[in-house]
Amino acid sequence: MSAAFTVTATTGAEEAGGVALAIASLPATFGHAADKAGVADVVAIAGEAGWTGEALQAIESGHRAILVANPCPEDTARLAAAADAAGTAVVLDHRWASNPALVSTGNGPDAREAFRSALGAAAMLDSVAAAAPGSDPHRLLGEHLAALLMVTGPLDGLSLVRNGASGYLVSARLPNGAPLTAQGVLTAARPAGVDIRLYTSDGGASVRVPDPGAAWPAEVRATGPHGDLLLPTLYESAHRSAWRRLKEHLTAGTRPDDLAGFARLTDHYATLTDT
Amino acid sequence: MPIPQIYRINRPVSESAYKEVVDLSHPLHADRPLGVGILGAGPVTQAIHLPALARLRGLLEVRHIMDVDPAVAGSVAARVGAASSSTMEALLGDETVDIVAICSPHQFHAEQVIAACRAGKKAVLCEKPFAMNAEEAGRISAVSRETGVPIVVGAMHTFDPGWLAARRNWDDLPGTAHTIRSSIVLPPNARFEDFATEIITRPAAGTPDYGDVEVIKSMMQGGIMGLAIHDLPLVRQFTPDFADIEVLQARHVRPFGYAVSLRTPTRTIELRAAMNSTWKPEWSFEAIADHAALRIDFTPSYVQAGSATATFSRGSETTTFGPYGHNGYEGEWRELAELARGTRQPPPAQALIDDLTFALAIADATVESAAAEHGRRPAGLAGATGATA
Numbered sequence: 001m002s003a004a005f006t007v008t009a010t011t012g013a014e015e016a017g018g019v020a021l022a023i024a025s026l027p028a029t030f031g032h033a034a035d036k037a038g039v040a041d042v043v044a045i046a047g048e049a050g051w052t053g054e055a056l057q058a059i060e061s062g063h064r065a066i067l068v069a070n071p072c073p074e075d076t077a078r079l080a081a082a083a084d085a086a087g088t089a090v091v092l093d094h095r096w097a098s099n100p101a102l103v104s105t106g107n108g109p110d111a112r113e114a115f116r117s118a119l120g121a122a123a124m125l126d127s128v129a130a131a132a133p134g135s136d137p138h139r140l141l142g143e144h145l146a147a148l149l150m151v152t153g154p155l156d157g158l159s160l161v162r163n164g165a166s167g168y169l170v171s172a173r174l175p176n177g178a179p180l181t182a183q184g185v186l187t188a189a190r191p192a193g194v195d196i197r198l199y200t201s202d203g204g205a206s207v208r209v210p211d212p213g214a215a216w217p218a219e220v221r222a223t224g225p226h227g228d229l230l231l232p233t234l235y236e237s238a239h240r241s242a243w244r245r246l247k248e249h250l251t252a253g254t255r256p257d258d259l260a261g262f263a264r265l266t267d268h269y270a271t272l273t274d275t
Numbered sequence: 276m277p278i279p280q281i282y283r284i285n286r287p288v289s290e291s292a293y294k295e296v297v298d299l300s301h302p303l304h305a306d307r308p309l310g311v312g313i314l315g316a317g318p319v320t321q322a323i324h325l326p327a328l329a330r331l332r333g334l335l336e337v338r339h340i341m342d343v344d345p346a347v348a349g350s351v352a353a354r355v356g357a358a359s360s361s362t363m364e365a366l367l368g369d370e371t372v373d374i375v376a377i378c379s380p381h382q383f384h385a386e387q388v389i390a391a392c393r394a395g396k397k398a399v400l401c402e403k404p405f406a407m408n409a410e411e412a413g414r415i416s417a418v419s420r421e422t423g424v425p426i427v428v429g430a431m432h433t434f435d436p437g438w439l440a441a442r443r444n445w446d447d448l449p450g451t452a453h454t455i456r457s458s459i460v461l462p463p464n465a466r467f468e469d470f471a472t473e474i475i476t477r478p479a480a481g482t483p484d485y486g487d488v489e490v491i492k493s494m495m496q497g498g499i500m501g502l503a504i505h506d507l508p509l510v511r512q513f514t515p516d517f518a519d520i521e522v523l524q525a526r527h528v529r530p531f532g533y534a535v536s537l538r539t540p541t542r543t544i545e546l547r548a549a550m551n552s553t554w555k556p557e558w559s560f561e562a563i564a565d566h567a568a569l570r571i572d573f574t575p576s577y578v579q580a581g582s583a584t585a586t587f588s589r590g591s592e593t594t595t596f597g598p599y600g601h602n603g604y605e606g607e608w609r610e611l612a613e614l615a616r617g618t619r620q621p622p623p624a625q626a627l628i629d630d631l632t633f634a635l636a637i638a639d640a641t642v643e644s645a646a647a648e649h650g651r652r653p654a655g656l657a658g659a660t661g662a663t664a
Binding site: 187201 | 456
């Protein structure tokens, strides 16, 4: 049986998004488009600067869906309008924010639920993202912010406290005014990933998200007077989770709202880069 | 009756395996126990020092407890069969006391350290901070030099076998680390005090007015000099340019804690603390370089839960040291015994002064920064539950 949807990917998308591995794990749904076989159903592009322009071209070329691997913050207003007009599905594959432990695609428990149920009693949120030396701190900051916004919702008083060769520090306020700090550290001493810890009056919530290069599970914990609850581990990378979401939209004929959420990230990021 | 022997533990142990791994070749003492006198009989003395000393019988013996409240002094002293008094002079005049531990409120530390040195004692332990300003620290240092009495400051993590194992194995990390983090999440002290002993007295808890900037300033000062100070000597070990410390941001965390961001020309330092009603303690120190990192996970104070665990990571490789069988408080007392017997060299006075001035500089700048942050906060947050200052 052939796959339901053909896929083509740019070299950049392949590198940033592990496309071959992800679609190989969904073989009944996705398959590589044969050369000269016309327009593939799905095109995967890399989210480097200027990716929204590339996505606009993909819409004009007639692709039914676009998957963007690791998109950097960029104004998506024109892209969203074009996607709406053409009925094109645009799914964003974030390095960490697309990890299925953050936001469940089904009815399972997830980090967003654990965090949001604790935010009202928040005392402090502390987060650290790590990436290899030589990484672009601005890209890291965008990836970090995307993961944070998944579990916290909009943030107030966002500011860049420090930015340098070894990392950055961002400060903000949670809805109840409690402090949020997000630190980026460039090091090869530890696996890349992001750690988010919310402390409340009697416990809190935490999530540790690994890089999507393998299906390492994120670790989500909800802590309260009852003890420490480890949410079920999901051995699925952020990449595969993004492709699986795309599958669900394509098969159901629905359209994702990724671009709307991404606009919020872009707004927050712009606030930081202006400070 | 033979004198019981206490031996140095030289590799990780579980409580059940304790007796199997003691190194019988290194007895810590061969004479009668050294006498200990303690100034101040509050919860730290009751729940930390007396339980630690109970593990070192034969090496150290509590002989005198002083507290301004004679009833408290008498009650605590009775638990260990010691004499009691309500004046410092009485304790310092007790010739059976060889080592003096100063566990009184901070403002009395300097004068009591100096008095203990002049009283001809063999060693002095002073709870942190050992002085409230550089001038006091200088006077203490001068008296220690003049009298030859060694002084140990109760920065217990610097005596923790997990930290000491890290020191022996960190290679060039203090010179290459660019990022340092100290993170402390603790329940109220009472939770762990009650695991350690039966407390006689506790300070009354107040209801702070978070809208008052003076309250915030006082809590931030207390946060740095009472909590962060546990790990600031560790931070300083990784901060060669510590004299050029700068506070970038300081925010109060309710009900008690802080989020402080510091920087020197070569280091970024992040301090976090949250004391709330959680049961789950987390106390970690991290030093991170481009290609190597150290993380130390400490056990809570009060409980006798063994040492910290030190983990070095280099890419996908990790090396772990510990846990060992005792914590830093017991480590302090072991070192004090060796100092009093003259079998160990005292720490350099300059290191103690540098630790103190480093902490004071951070505390002063943190208080200023937190006060400024308090003034900038949105008006609607003034009385919000759980909100920041």
